[in-house]
Amino acid sequence: MQEGSLSCLPSQGQRILLPEEARTEWQALLDKIQAAVRQASRLMLDASDIRSKTRQKTSRADLVTTYDVAIQKELQMMLNRLCPDLGFLGEEGEPGTLVNRDSFFVVDPIDGTTNFVYDYRHSAISVGLILAGEPVLACCFDPYLDECFTALKGLGAKLNGAPLQIGRQELSGSVILFGTSPYNPETRPKSYRYLQALHEEGRDVRRSGSAVLDLAYVAAGRGDLFFESHLSPWDYGAAALLVKEAGGKVTRLDGQPLRYDRGGSVLAGNPRVWQQAQEIWASLD
CATH class of the missing domain: 3.30.540.10 (Fructose-1,6-Bisphosphatase, subunit A, domain 1)
Known part of the structure; x- marks a missing residue:
């Protein structure tokens, strides 16, 4: 309030x-x-x-x-x-x-x-x-x-x-949606390492070219996890709420809350798969 x-x-x-x-x-x-x-x-x-x-x-x-x-x-x-x-x-x-x-x-x-x-x-x-x-x-x-x-x-x-109700998959049964942060090429090496680690643990991966729809699809259960190493507030300012209200969790990759006055990384999924994915991200440091 x-x-x-x-x-x-x-x-x-x-x-x-x-x-x-x-x-x-x-x-x-x-x-x-x-x-x-x-x-x-x-x-x-x-x-x-x-x-x-x-x-x-x-x-x-x-x-x-x-x-x-x-x-x-x-x-x-x-x-x-x-x-x-x-x-x-x-x-x-x-x-x-x-x-x-x-x-x-x-x-x-x-x-x-x-x-x-x-x-x-x-x-x-x-x-x-x-x-x-x-x-x-x-x-x-x-x-x-x-x-x-x-x-x-x-x-x-x-x-x-x-x-909408978010999916209930664990990482082993998850379809992973991701973005490549094309405006921030310095983030690519770690992003691709992370993608490979998730792909090895999950079911499959998808790259659509729209972070808004990726997040909406996670909320709808059409994907189980989404990450991108850098987005702007307009990319997630609305769609992050879709994930939350569908029962999911959405934060930065380091687990910190999203900011809406500046950009940053995004990790979204159901609470269980989010936890598994966040632990993998932390292990890459």
């Missing part, structure tokens, strides 16, 4: 009510955000000649399209209209700038931009709401499959309205 004045959020006096204290009001806000995300997704589905509208940012692995920028602009306008008191952190913001408030929307307009450029059709729009440094609302939408993963803190995670 947070003290302060955020007029768009349910409150009692100066105290902001959490979702389990004001279920109806928070669900109404989530419904409006989901509608805004679905509307913005039309820009992805109607996109054409994408490669000619693509440029590199920091490296050849770091791409942005005019559609990323347009979707973020549309979402920022819609979210500001809904909640003008909240801050905003988006992937396509000014380099080096982060929010200066502890309550803000965190947005990835197209997670899996390289997939989008290559017409791989595995990308998502992600919107999270961070309140007093913790995620309380999540909406992650895959427009290609028409799958919307949502969560409210304390009220569970859902896929198109149906409750």
